[in-house]
Amino acid sequence: MTVIALASAKSCGVTTSALAMTLSSTRPSLLAECDPAGGTIRAGLFQAQITAGTGLYHLAVAERAGEDALAQAFAHHLVGLDASGHRQVLPGLTDPAQAPALVRSWPALAQVMRVLSDEGGYDVIVDAGRLALESGRLHSTLTPAPLLHGADLVLLVVRATDQSLALARHMSEPLRNELTEHGTGADALGVLLIEDGHRRAHEVSEALRLPVMASLPWEPDTAAYLAGTSRAPRGLKKSPLLSSARTAVSYLQAAAARRALHQQYPPTPSAPSPPWGPAIQPAPGPAVLPAPAAPQIAGVLQRLGQGRVDPRG
Template identity: 30%
Template sequence: MITIISGKGAPGSTTTLAALAVGWPAPVLLADCDPAGGDLAPGWLGQWVVDGTIRTDRGVLSHATATRHATAGDPATLIEHVQPVPSARHVGLLAGLTAPGQQAAVGAAGWTRLTSALAAFRTTAGQPADALVDLGRMSAATPWSLLLAADVVLVAVRPTQRHVLAARPLLAELAERIVPARLGLAVCATTPAGTREVRAALGREVAVEVPADVRAAAVFSDGTDAGAVPSRSPLLRGVRRAARRLHGTYHHYTPAELRIPALPASARLLTGGVR
């Protein structure tokens, strides 16, 4: 489970996660867990929402409602709330909340049930599936269960002073509860020099580096070009490399080993950095 969170300023978390999911070399669950409301369905996948292929009433909220009498999340139930992404069939979407007010209906217990269901998730063919989780911006509503259970937590940041300054207090807060080996950066809309600066300024390793590419980014954030995957774009070419490396790092390990806190695999992932 890889979770991305940001400070202020919309650095590009949702765009990065959508692109990572498209570039993921295996089945992957894209979970829109932004408590302020999800952007994947109305943004990237908006045209399929409009034609009814993707339903916004199936996702985080419907899972919380359906499991409200359960004590723990059951992956078999979760799959009923996941929908295939029409333009990337290996991606399953857990659609997000449609309004910030809905997070009160999910509640801490609902997020905790979702966390355990995500950790044990299997595809319809019974294969373990990775999960990429969008937590939006850090706030009082942030579901900490998803941060604490993640194999890696990445703070999204752009190579600008404003974003670096916003990321600092967030990293400090996360570092109180998450071991350094599990905490890294996703540098969005960047260049190689920008990424080096961010790494130096924040003193954390970079697990994902996303090139600045306005046109391809707008597909994932806003559904331009009818949400068609921009396969040959610089953005997707860059993100595919990160996706393959992240996937390769984790699939040397069994799920039981992945829950050990001091994780050697994360250490390798994060010190491997972006070349």
């Protein structure tokens, strides 16, 4: 399965897209709301029905008690996103002041997500929030950098406006460097384009020097439902946003699988470029892929999906 991290330069639709992708995925899926600036799903889509006693912050406490405690807590703090039980969310921080407590926990959380994906059969979508830099690197407190390092794909979410592109432009190079040095390679990085604005995909790709790996339509009704500010529109599942999200997820899963294959069997210099363009370089090997999971983590994660409750009934 696939771990996909979404992040933006500034409030472009990361949470909305992550929700749309998780809700529309045809495979068991988990949305981990890991925005250090604080989560919005609890107060938004869940209408404050999840208390502060559930969520990401508590995993920082569990991580200090050890690997097994973290794995158990991870399962315990998931909330059903719909009645199917196959789509779950880890609600985010209730206060940005909690973010420093997570800094030392991100690597262990990245490992849990990897196990959840590889052994638990889940697609994991990470809401990594707004990116922040310090001295040209990802900020250690304001960005969950280890989650980006461990993801199969990292998508910079941008809108098709000049304003959004101007802000995102400053992020593409540091992100590329970061994934080359600490992640699984710069080719993990691409754009998720929100079709609000007049810029076309090829212009966005040129401006950011990144492949546009997927795009989602601008659809205020469904977005407002996902933000918890209005009722579900009629035919929600077939709405343009969720339909496109389903297509996007399938495409991204396939792209991640192709990339994993390229990593396992690096192409010879004469081999054709992968389908998202010639900028892709074969990754330099599994630089920071987590070590194999301890059996207790895998065991606990296999219990996920059992007995999860949708608090909205």
